[in-house]
Amino acid sequence: MALTSSQKSQQTLINASPTKEFFIHMLTRDILISRAIIDLVDNSVDGARRLRPTGNYDGLWVRIELDAKHFRIADNCGGIPVDVARDYAFRFGRPKEAQGTPGSMGQFGVGMKRTFFRLGRHFVVRSTTEDSRFTVDVDVDEWLADGESPENWHFKFSALETGLHIKKKDTGTIIEVNRLLPNVMDTFTLENFKSRLVAELSHAHALILDREFSITLNGIPIKHDPQQLFTSREIKPGYVEKSYPSEVLVGKPGPPVRVKLYAGVSERSLHDGGWYIFCNGRLILRADQTDSTVWNERHQMPAYRPDFAYFRGYAYFDCDDGALLPWTTTKTGVDVDSPIYKAVQREMIEMTRPVLAFLTNLVKEKSAAVAVRPLERSITTASATQVQTITKPHPFVAPLPTPAPAGPKMQKIQYSKPVAEVEKARQLLKVKSFTTVGEKTFEYFMRYEAGEDE
Ligand SMILES: Nc1ncnc2c1ncn2[C@@H]1O[C@H](COP(=O)(O)OP(=O)(O)O)[C@@H](O)[C@H]1O
Ligand SMILES: [Mg+2]
Known part of the structure; x- marks a missing residue:
């Protein structure tokens, strides 16, 4: 008997859909616990941006609580609208038609779900907006046991109210993860882990913490180091501002990528010297001292060394379409092959050169037998300035070394006597x-x- 065309196409279909177990394994295998938690903070910060587009976050907060048994994160950043929850927020990956928040840190539509599965086997999301409230309560083991057909991949609202009138200040999201996985329980009891998480949070969100946003871990506020460069009468940080049209970057119309670059000197620190890269306000590379930024022969530049411990470079990439930014999905590094990064990297190298020349002269001045030390003086008399307050582009300015005194070459002699x-x-x-x-x-x-x- 001849087959109909639909029977034929049924027969030729091969099932390639992932199983839930495999999917969870693949989704969570590469993400560190601390990074997974920071992904949830990113979502709160994106919420804060939607709520306060002007960028003043005074009064907004994220509170993280964790111990050996529980994880909880709460914010007052606007909540998740019901339609966003239904059609997008709980989906694995961002559907093409979903409109992202312009300039957001979220981009791929995986962060929140990845964190649930990375941490435990039971999660509850309660979210309140100005006109709605919902709860999603998922027992992961039951979900896994539910079967693999497409409808069994869905989650369900366990409570849902719409048409409400709720004050803006009472909106927000609470996420709880219970039945933590054994390795997560172990990790959460380590003091070392908590202090690392504090450090990572304070670095990743330095920009927003600067604008009065509050993040706490087990009730303790996260502090941050502001991004500062030295300025004085003789020293001025280099500052460059650029906009790259999306046509040039990816060959199609879209929002431009705006870039701000600062290079100069700051407090001497071997560990903190280097380049800092932010994408849509999120730090993705900290104190880089490798060829991912400007260092080493590959860029015809010296390797980072103690003489350069005064150096700081800050690069801020911003774009309404996060897909054009040079970050990786885990936001822990820069995509060095992206066209935007390649273009900006050249600028970063050019901005670094005069600062390194100054620092090299500073070292020479220190070892020379001279009475006046204008380079050293220019550093000791400088004060730290927040880079965000620098608005006028100009090249790096620093004093030149004093020329060697005329006459024969001199030699210092040193000895001790009673x-x-x-x-x-x-x-x-x-x-x-x-x-x-x-x-x-x-x-x-x-x-x-x-x-x-x-
Ligand atoms: N705390 C929150 N406040 C407001 N909206 C949130 C919050 N957490 C998640 N969301 C919504 O859920 C969506 C999905 O989050 P996520 O899985 O991290 O993907 P992405 O952030 O890449 O979009 C977000 O885009 C946002 O619309
Ligand atoms: Mg996210």
């Missing part, structure tokens, strides 16, 4: 300083032994 003897010599010579004692005794020797005139 104080009483040196003091006696000083009185006999009728001079004030021990330096002069040294010089005069040398001249005396030369006059008598080498027959030189004074």
